[in-house]
Amino acid sequence: MPLLEKYAGRDAYYVLTRINDAVVTYQLTAGGERRLASAGVSAGQHFERALLLDLYRTGDAYAPGHEFPEAVRANQLSLDLAGDPSPESAFPTCDGCRSVIDLHLELTGSRGARSAHLHCPSCRATPTAIADTSIPLTLLSRSLVTRLFGDLEVATRSANVIRYVSLLDAEFVQRWDAVRKQRATVQSQLFEGEALGGLGLG
Template structure:
């Protein structure tokens, strides 16, 4: 399970989790910290992989181009007790080529003799295979509307499994945000109509 940690030298947080037998570090935005706090997640505590996946969908948890220079030797044995999680590791986005979760980008792959297609690649594969790519966009900045517009403008409609899975994450985040906005709007409207109704009753007396 993921674990929330705080940097020693600055007032920022990061998340450690295990993917494919390796310890992976996710950076977390201030909004992501607020979200975890609202879910009751404190520094040093474990939380479900579903929450980390939700943060990845919204862009509030992301990986840098390479693993940060952190001493994990003591933490692996003491602080990082990775127990079973109902959400599998395979649900986390990784590079379609090498399986790395670091520095993920959405790229348009142009291989000789094949139709162009969209894929998720890590920073290293983006560099080593750069001649194959005509589009290269950091995955954390993507959203469902952005992706749909990109597909329309580029004319690349084919998605491999990695890009299709990431598109599914963006779709789920979009629907979650849409539901929240509708719920908030309804709450505001109910409050306004309720106050107006009460004021009207008071004027009749």
């Protein structure tokens, strides 16, 4: 399961998770931090992969690829424990090398034979793979993708493009509600325990 961590020197958070045997650092927007906080997830806690997938598809969590010194200790942590209902394969990856860093949707080929792929920075730099259109996933939305595919007559989509589009279509509201309720229950139990202890009744 992904782990929420706070930067040591500043008031900002990041998420660590393991995808395809690599530890990936996701940066959060202010909105992403707020959504996790309102679900009751605080620094040092693991949370459901579904929430990270949702933050990712809305652009509130992104993997720019710079690793921060604080994130290095992630290698010693047990991440992504078994039992998470959303598999790590739900994350779209580069069609060339399976990286999840800084992915772009890329369109190549001419009208009628145009194809769509996801590519990381190093695969985008390959001369044979230069695309006509290259858009960071963080800037895309479901409506924009639909319009692009229609207007540009995209004929084929890679497995990762299909995975990404299904992520844009996914419904995560119930997952957030479930986490929020579950954590609120735990919090109130803790609070009751403390209150009773303080009164000498516990």
